[in-house]
Amino acid sequence: MSALDDVLSEIDSANAQDPNREDGQPAALLYGERMSAELSRLFPAASEVLQIAARGQHVERWLLPRESYPMDRPGYFAWRKEQGRRHGARLAGMMAKAGFDAEAQERVGVLLRKEGIKRDAEVQALEDVICFTFLKWYFSPFAETRDAEGLQRIVEKTALKMSPEGRARVLQEFDLPEAFAEAFRD
Numbered sequence: 001m002s003a004l005d006d007v008l009s010e011i012d013s014a015n016a017q018d019p020n021r022e023d024g025q026p027a028a029l030l031y032g033e034r035m036s037a038e039l040s041r042l043f044p045a046a047s048e049v050l051q052i053a054a055r056g057q058h059v060e061r062w063l064l065p066r067e068s069y070p071m072d073r074p075g076y077f078a079w080r081k082e083q084g085r086r087h088g089a090r091l092a093g094m095m096a097k098a099g100f101d102a103e104a105q106e107r108v109g110v111l112l113r114k115e116g117i118k119r120d121a122e123v124q125a126l127e128d129v130i131c132f133t134f135l136k137w138y139f140s141p142f143a144e145t146r147d148a149e150g151l152q153r154i155v156e157k158t159a160l161k162m163s164p165e166g167r168a169r170v171l172q173e174f175d176l177p178e179a180f181a182e183a184f185r186d
Contacts, residue, residue, distance in 0.1 A: 004048045006098040008036075011056040011091070018062050028058050034137055039129045042169070049104050050122050053111040054129055056091045084113040117161070128166035131158050135174060152179060159183040 001009070011032060018026035032055045039046050039054040046054070061083060069079040088109030095105045110116065116123045134142075135158070143151055159167055167184040170176075176184070 003095075003098040003100060004051060007052050007091070007094050007100070008055050010094045010097070011052070011059055014060050014090075015058070017060075020062055028061055031058050031133070032056065034133050035129060038132045038136070039125075042129055042132060042166075043125050046125065047122065049100075049107045050111065050125060052091055052095065053108050053122075053126055056087060056094075056108075057112060057126070057130065059087050059090050061087075081113075085109075088112040118163075124163050124166075127161050128163055131162050131166065132170070134158065135170065152183075155180045156183045 012029060015028035015032050016026050018028040020027040022030050035054040035057055036051065039051060043050070064079070064083060064086060066076070066079055069075040069082075088111075091108045091112070092105035095108060096102075110120075111123055111126050114123055114127060117127055118124060142154075146154065159170075162170070162184075164186055167186065170184045171181060
């Protein structure tokens with residue numbers, strides 16, 4: 001096995017421990033597989049570091065539950081920031097064990113902390129993959145828990161995070177209600 005395969009396998013092993021289930025599988029494991037599939041489809045020439053970041057974006061996410069932070073907007077952002085830091089550190093450790101150099105280990109953290117979004121092509125690619133995965137697999141159940149106004153805000157925020165190419169592709173691939181589609185138009 002290659003160093004990349006070793007890291008992906010270790011991510012999967014860690015995420016297989018997720019007590020949360022979706023479609024009968026550990027939720028984090030399924031999410032990682034979906035992220036890898038979308039990355040492969042959208043960015044088939046992705047670097048190894050980007051492949052690791054996509055697969056491990058939610059590595060062991062359940063270990064720091066959202067409820068461990070205040071259930072308000074600042075609490076959410078603090079939780080999300082800490083998750084990005086933790087995920088980057090965890091993946092860097094896996095990468096070190098597999099033989100990746102310090103530069104690659106630091107780079108995976110940059111991607112997961114979304115440093116340079118809109119300026120760094122790989123950070124933006126990861127964000128586009130995250131948004132596609134959300135829209136394809138998680139939007140529908142998420143929508144059931146929101147009112148129309150709140151849902152529209154979420155759609156608009158999702159679109160704002162994406163690249164122009166990503167937004168255009170969303171319009172091609174998803175049959176969105178007009179109000180949602182408008183958010184993805186330039």
